[in-house]
Amino acid sequence: MEALQTAIRSPASISQKPQKCGTNKHGSMELRGYKGKVYVSLTGTRFKLCKSEQDFRAGLGISLIDLTASNIKETDRRLFQINTPFRNFCFTAESEREKEEWIEAFQESIAETLSDYEVAEKIWFNESNRICADCRASQPEWASINLGVVICKKCAGQHRFLGPSLSKVRSLKLDGSIWSNELVELFLEVGNENANSFWAASLPLEEELHMGASPEQRATFHRRKYRERKYRRVLESLHDQEQLNQVETELV
Structure with missing residues (x-):
């Protein structure tokens, strides 16, 4: 009873809201500094940049980025920025709703890097x-x-x-x-x-x-x-x- 009462009184340390199941999202977005769109694949705690969906299907990528120690910055209606230790990536989604879905997916992936399975x-x-x-x-x-x-x-x-x-x-x-x-x-x-x-x-x-x-x-x-x-x-x-x-x- 004492252990239960202590836990019940303690606030959640990080997450007040459970995330949706499974971080697995991919699609096309504009990338600042790159001509045309790139195909972004987000899986687990990493995301991959590919020139096209065809390259993604073939397993060909421009770069693979780990999201450990990363954060997200919203910049405009359809724009958002992923800041990583490697470099910063500024994306433009196709719609505001699509932007929200991408941000939620990236937030879940970043949270996963903080997870402790013990x-x-x-x-x-x-x-x-x-x-x-x-x-x-x-x-x-x-x-x-x-x-x-x-x-x-x-x-x-x-x-x-x-x-x-x-x-x-x-x-x-x-x-x-x-x-x-x-x-x-x-x-x-x-x-x-x-x-x-x-x-x-x-x-x-x-x-x-x-x-x-x-x-x-x-x-x-x-x-x-x-x-x-x-x-x-x-x-x-x-x-x-x-x-x-x-x-x-x-x-x-």
Whole structure:
């Protein structure tokens, strides 16, 4: 309880918002100082510049840049700049919306360079923590520390919509400061299997959430599971809802 209370009181150290799954984006943009457009491929923590999409498909590139110690600067409506230790790159996207998508993708890649997998590897030692407690996606990198479940990025986003009073979401990779040895031990001891034996004890097969679910399906499932507590196990020693609510309040 002390480990949980300490973690709950601690703010997220880096990320308040889970990023979208997987940094993998490519497309054409204008590059200042280069005649015509270049084809940009962003994968993981690096991006590649190619003369054309054909060169990209053939594996030919002008340069490959690592985003470690990089940052982003917005300059104009469709312009943005990536500042790296190697050099600065000023791109012009085809639209403002496309610019926003590129910036979000680059931000995720830069955040990935700051990630620490040590906590994740420890918590995944419990096999049930290797799949999301809600949709069963593999290698979930987020957790609701007060609900005791390890979850994927997509489900973490829906947990955010539930509100911090219901689900306090933290990253296994970015919020390293809150993961004390005691909290890690707790998640190893409980694990998603035991947590779901309470939260999803009476979950019907037809209402299970799958990793390919839409945001709307996820929102409905998470509301039913955690806000309405539709699938939870009823504790036999408690005979009315008031008693149950009191115990659950003390737990979280």
